[in-house]
Amino acid sequence: MKPLTKLALRMGVLSLAAVSLSGCSFLGINFAMNQMSEKECMMRAMYFESNRSSAEGMLAVGTVVMNRLNDARYPKSVCGVVGQxxxxxxxxxxxxxxDSGAVLASQVADQVLRGSRHPGVQSAQHFHTxxxxxxxxxxxxxLEAGGNEFYEKRDPRSGRLL
Incomplete structure (x- = not known):
């Protein structure tokens, strides 16, 4: 077999293997993120980051994702933000x-993607346990909701958002 043909065959096998690893990272590319809808990425952020029984907590996490999406410092897609x-x-x-939290996450994700926001989150782009x-x-x-505390980063002297 010619060297170029062998290389092409190897690249084809590697590509196929990478795609079959759905959900894994290969050469820095997250294939799961490329296959997910914006809704699924939003659902997953809310499901794994909030108390799964708290619609309020999920809405707050979703609001943070959208706040980041609207900031030039972050990726320009929900999946990009969540996958950072x-x-x-x-x-x-x-x-x-x-568990059943996925059903609630789906419902709240629909609301967030249609424009709902948690008013208490304000401009916050960050949270922790x-x-x-x-x-x-x-x-x-x-705000404290869904087992998380949400915060804005502000300049301590001027109070301006960072």
Missing amino acids: KNQFASGVLTKPMT AGMRFPYNNMYYV
Whole structure:
């Protein structure tokens, strides 16, 4: 077999293997994210990041995703925002959703993608598990919901959003 043909065959096998690994990363490309709808990515963020029985918590997480989507510093798609490394729960785009919380997440995702927002979240683009505290003076807390505390990053001197 000619060297070019062998290379083409190997590339074809690698491509097929990568696609068959749906949900895995190959050469830095997340194939699961490419196959998911914006709704599924939103559902997964809300499902894995909030108390699965709390519509309010899910709405708050969804609002943060949309706040980031509307900021030039973040990716320009829901899946891009949710799939950003070290920003949401580990495995958010790959783990199975196994309980009735997925039904609620689907309903709330529809609401968020149609324009619903949690008013308490305001401009917050960040949250962490409720009850944790950090020594930073730029975290301005606006809401606790669904087991999370939501905050805006503000300049401590001027109060302006960062």
